[in-house]
Amino acid sequence: MISTALQDVFGGRSAEAVLLALFHQGHAYGRAVSRDFGVSLDGVQRQLDRFERSGALVCQRQGRTLIYSWNPKSRLAARLRDLVGVVYGGLDPEVKEQLFAERRQPRAKDKPVIRG
Template identity: 40%
Template sequence: MVLDGIFGNKTASKVLLHLFHYNEIHSAAIANDYGVAVTPIRMQLERFEKASILVAKNVGRTRVFSFNQKSPFVKPIKAILEIFYNSLTIEEKEKIFSTRRRPREKGKPIYGRT
């Protein structure tokens, strides 16, 4: 992936791309989507937090990360991510971002169950 060369490694690219798509995310969600261990994802999120690219908040026992809107580096990083994101086909986006992150609407049926 071209982002690996820009951001230095695959883990950094995956973290930033997922944040761009979902706006906020936790390490286990990224790890599950890519089928990788949580530890390197969490470590990368923490590195970006130390660099003030990301901010975190606790939601229960989970740390949820999002872009730090006060950082002067976030806007150019998001611009790079947007170029890459817009170059992906719908099939590629569905493959990468297949996990639902929002709660189901109240009263919406769960398909496949009776």
């Protein structure tokens, strides 16, 4: 796991992981963030809960899984997403590929897999 300014600003790897995952995918759930970034599930869930309480995130239940996404009604969420975007934009493409190697969205039928 690389370290970005988000870790310094928000005080930990879990917050950094949650914010980067949300920016990259638009939504996230605790176990996936924990697995992708190699941080504790408990820490990730605490951060997701903290961001939801602040109004930056909203949560929906899909079965037993809680799916978090940016709160479209929150000005805080918009500014936070902009801040994360600055950090995300500064990451090397190799780092992004390493962090987000597992595909979360289904691939279109008959679309070729391109490996670089």
